[in-house]
Structure formats: structure tokens, C-alpha cells
Amino acid sequence: MVFIPPFVPETFITMYMPAIYAGLIVGFIATMAIAMKREEIHILILTDLVGLAMIFVVSAVGTDLAEALILPGLVVELAETLAISEILITREMRKIEQDPRANLTKSSSMFPQAFSLDMEIMTTAPNFIALVLIGYGIFLTGFTGGAVAGGGIVLHAISKKARGLPVLLLDGIAGVSGIAWCLWIIGFLLFFVAPQYWVLSLFLAACGLLLKVASKVGLIGLLMREDIDKE
Amino acid sequence: MINISLFFYFGIILAVVGSIATAWGPGVNDPIVRTFNTEVASIGVCLVLLCYNHVLALLTLLATTVIISLILFRAIIRLEEMGADV
Numbered sequence: 001m002v003f004i005p006p007f008v009p010e011t012f013i014t015m016y017m018p019a020i021y022a023g024l025i026v027g028f029i030a031t032m033a034i035a036m037k038r039e040e041i042h043i044l045i046l047t048d049l050v051g052l053a054m055i056f057v058v059s060a061v062g063t064d065l066a067e068a069l070i071l072p073g074l075v076v077e078l079a080e081t082l083a084i085s086e087i088l089i090t091r092e093m094r095k096i097e098q099d100p101r102a103n104l105t106k107s108s109s110m111f112p113q114a115f116s117l118d119m120e121i122m123t124t125a126p127n128f129i130a131l132v133l134i135g136y137g138i139f140l141t142g143f144t145g146g147a148v149a150g151g152g153i154v155l156h157a158i159s160k161k162a163r164g165l166p167v168l169l170l171d172g173i174a175g176v177s178g179i180a181w182c183l184w185i186i187g188f189l190l191f192f193v194a195p196q197y198w199v200l201s202l203f204l205a206a207c208g209l210l211l212k213v214a215s216k217v218g219l220i221g222l223l224m225r226e227d228i229d230k231e
Numbered sequence: 232m233i234n235i236s237l238f239f240y241f242g243i244i245l246a247v248v249g250s251i252a253t254a255w256g257p258g259v260n261d262p263i264v265r266t267f268n269t270e271v272a273s274i275g276v277c278l279v280l281l282c283y284n285h286v287l288a289l290l291t292l293l294a295t296t297v298i299i300s301l302i303l304f305r306a307i308i309r310l311e312e313m314g315a316d317v
Binding site: 011012015018019022025026029030032033039041042044045046048049052053055056059062066067070071074075077078081082085088089092093095096143144147151 | 235236239240243246247250251253254255262265266269272273276279280282283285287288290291292294295298299302303305306307309310313314315316
């Protein structure tokens, strides 16, 4: 017995079984390939495919619930890939350091070519685009706004660092996360204690989520900053 | 009139073919080729999400796909520079 809510369209119900089977097939192919591979980096790339199979199965639900479940799934997958790639790099580095014959270069650069152009648009345009992205992200609020604003922060950091200038913006941004959690929890609590203030609590939660996501995307820029140390 | 089921089944076929290409396709012993082949499957998933009207999920999938491929390329480049077997 399958319970189907009355507001699911008829088309989505007929699309349910093909989507589930496609998700199962993709997941089966990905897990078989993971079982056959030895190198860790290949396994990490193939884990991406298992995430795609997860999206298939979740999106087959077809309502807003699916959308609400896909978003955290994708973000968790992103964080997982980031963490595992860091662990892989550190482990290989330890392995090579123990080998006395290997010569390990101290820092590897994301952009191998030194890039020096002295034009005015190189200094003004990235700032302007970053400002527009951050402003639009704050206007949007919520998850999407956080992603847009974080993209602006990353663009600013990368464009500054690629020219060899110091980035001062990202140093304190990790501390914003605590404030964001407080806003989110207060908003959530207010939603149950005083439901008549639902607009206030919605905006508290949305602004908290904005700060949270923007600071997280900014942290990825912080991590890339360690790569790009130029002389 | 746009036929939704056409896009839906095309997305499914693209996802399955892309995952087969990622798993056993030509030249996949190079990790960069394998990462590019993942994009084919993710375009298929994008089409399926488009059919289901999941706009936010579609945008987030596009954004995370870009960031994940950046992270993977960074990991591959650093591992190859260190001389590890990839």
C-alpha cells in the first residue's frame, strides 16, 4: 500500500517508477565501479555518481519535500568531497615524506602561470562584480542568497590573490557562523512560541541561513588561499 | 507543446550512459577524463530535475557540480605534482 498525497500531479506519479529504477541503475553502476577500483582518487570521483543516484531517488517524490531534501544532500556531499580530498592529499604527502628518495616541492600553485597585468579594469571590475553579487545575495536571503553572496566573496578573494595582493576580508569570517546559528535557532523557537510573529521568525531564519552559507562558501575561498601563495 | 516525458527519458538515458562512461568508458584511467565524464551524468540529472520543476534543487546541483569539479581538479593536480600514483 502506497500513500500518495492528493496534490501530487498525475504526471509525476507515472514518472515515479522510471525515476526510481534509473536511480537504482546509476547507483549499481557506481558502486560496482567503486568495488573494482584500487586508487583512492578514482573512488572519490565515483562517489559523485552515487550522489547523483541519491538525487534521482529523492526527486522521484515530486513535491516540495523532494526539493527540501535534495538541498542538504548536495551540500553534505560537497563538504564530504572537500574533507576526503584534503585527507587524501595529506596522506599522500606523509607517504612521500617518509620516502627519502622523493623530492617534495613545498607549495603547489593552483595557477601555475604568474599573472601581472597593469590595467585599471583589473582593479575595479572584480570589486564591482563582487559588490553586486553580495548585494543581490543579501536581497535574496536564505539558501540561494547565501550561495550568491558567498560566490561574490570567493570572486573577490580569488581576483585579489591572483594579482598577489593580501586578502584581509576572509580572516574573521569564520566567527560569523556562531551568530548565524543563534539567529536561526531564535527564529525557529519564535515560530513555535509566538506563531503570530511568523514574518519576523522567517526573516531571522533566512538571515541566519544567509550568513551561514555565505561564510561556508567563503571558507572554500579561504582554503584556496593557502594554495595560491605567490612570491 | 513541450513533451515532458521526452525530456525525462532523455535525462534518464543521459544519466545512465554518463555513469557507464564514468565507470568503464574509454580513457578513464586518467582521473581528469573520469571527472569530465561525471558531468555528462549530472546534465542528465539536471534534465530530470527540470521535468520535476525543482528550480532550487537544479540551481544548487549546478553550483555544487562546479565546486566539486574544482575541488577534484585541485586534488588531482596536487597528487600528480607530488608524484603519487593516480
